[in-house]
Amino acid sequence: GENVEQHPSTLSVQEGDSAVIKCTYSDSASNYFPWYKQELGKRPQLIIDIRSNVGEKKDQRIAVTLNKTAKHFSLHITETQPEDSAVYFCAVRREGYQKVTFGTGTKLQVIP
Amino acid sequence: GAVVSQHPSWVICKSGTSVKIECRSLDFQATTMFWYRQFPKQSLMLMATSNEGSKATYEQGVEKDKFLINHASLTLSTLTVTSAHPEDSSFYICSAHSLELTMGTQYFGPGTRLLVL
Numbered sequence: 001g002e003n004v005e006q007h008p009s010t011l012s013v014q015e016g017d018s019a020v021i022k023c024t025y026s027d028s029a030s031n032y033f034p035w036y037k038q039e040l041g042k043r044p045q046l047i048i049d050i051r052s053n054v055g056e057k058k059d060q061r062i063a064v065t066l067n068k069t070a071k072h073f074s075l076h077i078t079e080t081q082p083e084d085s086a087v088y089f090c091a092v093r094r095e096g097y098q099k100v101t102f103g104t105g106t107k108l109q110v111i112p
Numbered sequence: 113g114a115v116v117s118q119h120p121s122w123v124i125c126k127s128g129t130s131v132k133i134e135c136r137s138l139d140f141q142a143t144t145m146f147w148y149r150q151f152p153k154q155s156l157m158l159m160a161t162s163n164e165g166s167k168a169t170y171e172q173g174v175e176k177d178k179f180l181i182n183h184a185s186l187t188l189s190t191l192t193v194t195s196a197h198p199e200d201s202s203f204y205i206c207s208a209h210s211l212e213l214t215m216g217t218q219y220f221g222p223g224t225r226l227l228v229l
Binding site: 041042044099101 | 219
């Protein structure tokens with residue numbers, strides 16, 4: 001089955017700095033890569049996603065890059081704010097399948 | 113749009129009792145619903161995939177007789193934890209999937225926190 005690795009497990013940044021979280025996957029047939037933000041005790045919220053036919057997607061302070069050859073993708077958050085503090089999960093879905101496989105999560109702390 | 117509700121939000125029960133959790137898609141029809149379990153400080157672990165009108169597909173290691181899933185309509189799926197024990201205490205989250213919405217993105221319910229005493 002699909003194996004998704006996510007790094008780092010924890011990340012502390014100063015407010016205003018950038019944060020980068022990386023994920024690698026094993027199944028070359030994967031074609032959908034969403035990122036979720038989960039605040040303590042809350043549901044995961046989709047913040048951005050990318051499909052295999054593009055290499056980069058940006059939405060305001062959040063961007064995701066995808067390298068299909070190397071089988072890794074990254075989440076970039078610029079100008080971080082305290083409200084960005086949460087656990088972030090990457091996920092991967094294989095073409096033709098419905099279920100996704102989640103990464104292990106990254107706890108991001110933005111220090112005011 | 114794409115709202116998923118879950119009920120109850122939390123439940124405390126005695127060991128040996130059964131607990132039913134409902135997951136509803138409020139403003140769209142969910143062709144598929146997923147049930148996850150999340151332990152503290154861990155990732156979401158998929159328990160089963162449920163398609164309307166058919167039997168659920170369980171992930172390896174998940175006991176189908178213990179975690180009963182019913183997907184009776186395109187807007188409702190239920191998870192019943194039978195004969196619950198303290199080790200079943202966890203955060204259970206459902207998600208709903210629709211091909212009609214943004215190419216099959218999953219939308220999560222708010223979760224149910226189960227504590228078995």
